[in-house]
Amino acid sequence: MDTQSLPLVSVITPSYNQGTYIRETIESVLQQDYPHVEHIVIDGGSTDNTFAILSQYNRQSEKFRFVSEPDRGQSHAINKGLSVAQGEIIGWLNSDDTYLPGAIRKAVQALMANPHWGMVHGNGYCANERNLPIRPFPVKPQDRQKLFERCNILQPAAFIRKQVLYEVGGLDESLSFCMDYDLWIRIAKHHPIGYVPDYWAKARYHAASKSVNQWPTVGLQEVFRTSAKHYGTVSNDWVLEYLYFHHNKGVFPLLTFFRAHAVFGGAPRITAMNRYPDMWVPPRFHVSIQSDPQAPAHTLLIRGSRLGSPPSSHPAFLHYVINGSLTGRIAVSGTTFTVELPLPPDRTNHEVDIFASWNVKIGSPANPRVISFLADQVLPLTYQELQFYRAYLANPAGIAQWVRDHRTPVPRL
Template identity: 50%
Template structure:
């Protein structure tokens, strides 16, 4: 019997070929002591025994209903389920995770006791393929600023007010890994997130879960893009995670990584230059830059060096001068060493402009060319990119010059 004094809680489970675990997931919902639950499973067209299990439950349990059809992934499934819900409070439980006894009642009590909370989450555990506890899931109180440093929320232990879920327009369907982290940030921008000490859920870690299989190829890129989108930069936590997976390729390596992952809305580009194929440049190094009117160039990154093998006579700490001109106008003088990374502000707001770098040092190469230094990188930065570059340059995480 439905007790009208209890707000309806809708639990959504996105599902695809998790027949090995979904029965335990379903049981953890249906065995809750909370009396007013609707349970919606959104299946993406499973080909294992998932559908047979769902049919079995739906025949005898009025609280559960499901659909099974091809979708565009987990995020799309969650939004489809959200559109089907009737409850005031939404739980999102993946098809390999489980609720702990009393989870829903404790979450409802917390939200009723704190009308200003847009969502609440509790503690959780990591379990293995056999449902054996492995460890406590790392959680801590969260707000918008704290989420910059990392994700301290256990996703299956979260319950969200439906009106807030709809206000932020659901889950970002462009994300396939950190859609939960992105959702918490968007909610925290406008609302208070509540945390309770009770353990509410188990997050399953197994060989085929996304955390195990997609962290390096999908997870890290999405997390970095999400951080840049919301905060304009990347925390030390995520920089270290990037380094652990992809190595320390320096600041310019990270910029290329972010560019390749479409982390920025628009990108200024070098369209021509007189750099040689072996990356040496003449004493007057000239290149052209183009960008969109809506995306002015903020600065230029020049990563260069004079290889010691090419100039063995130079003192160890040799310095030389580089004078920069933008469209023929002086744009700064720089004293650099045999290895350098220049960050040159650009005074021009033109969509197209030409840059000249005149070097006081030059030598004659073995093939009789007059050259100055090896220009490993020439990167024009938008305002967005420049913010990321400057903040990371001040970080102690990335130590390489480029």
């Protein structure tokens, strides 16, 4: 078969200060046995020896070209490369990763044999700093449902039809870590994702790589944001991984993060509240709550503190009025307290007023202010959020098992 009749493959490499590794990356492309390849490096204006290496290959190979100028990050670099790529098939190879021999040929053969596939991916290895395989990456066949559970595509072992990349709008440039996961989900919504059980690439893990030093923070946060955007919630696998790294943060940071990403469904929200900017509240503390009928607010959780401790002969109380009806009172002792105010289950909107049996005047004589207590946490919780809160308080070390036993997410597919 004539070389020019084969599909052109454009390999795009985003680069920034990877002079230590990029030569090996380029060689892994140039040494492929598939004859119709162009390699485009989009460099972000590296200040190390990257430019000299790129210039050398630009002189030596007609298959190679590069741009070196400031950009807005990795996703922007890939999109820049896509805009000038001439190939029908796109490979995305980061500047510290490498292809294994035959990878491009095998990917093209798979896509030509399966014209309905929007992309194809193969197996690969996690490699160390010297590019020696450490272990196989846990690759599995993927579709939209499986991608909700977890991402089992090794990015450098993936090849995508350029037309499909244009259809889904390229990479999301607001993402700096899991832009590949976001891309696979968008492709899977419209096209089958093919899989070939052969080894095509190595992803290098080293001290400076994002996959090593940013995964627990930036990486997982972007995964949660991406999953919540596409599926309306997050899988148990992702929740358990987050808990593995962050379970010791405390229950309120965990609840706040999980609520922001619909881990327990649509979280009830506060639509109005007269708490002061410094979190002190007036003698009549008012909170308006709105919730989803599918996940109604069950309890208003308040963590507060007060100035000084009440004498034992004068117990302190919080009286609460819910939706215009005096509902009850809760005794408060000590300087800090946490209360759970039950909300009627038959409503989605609630108006809550809380009156403390104590008040304190603070401020200057010219600008006095009467306050009751400091409310540093005010959270309307669904029933499952409340159960998570109580389970964590009872046994923080066992919260992962509680998630396995009690949480069944329902993704929007």
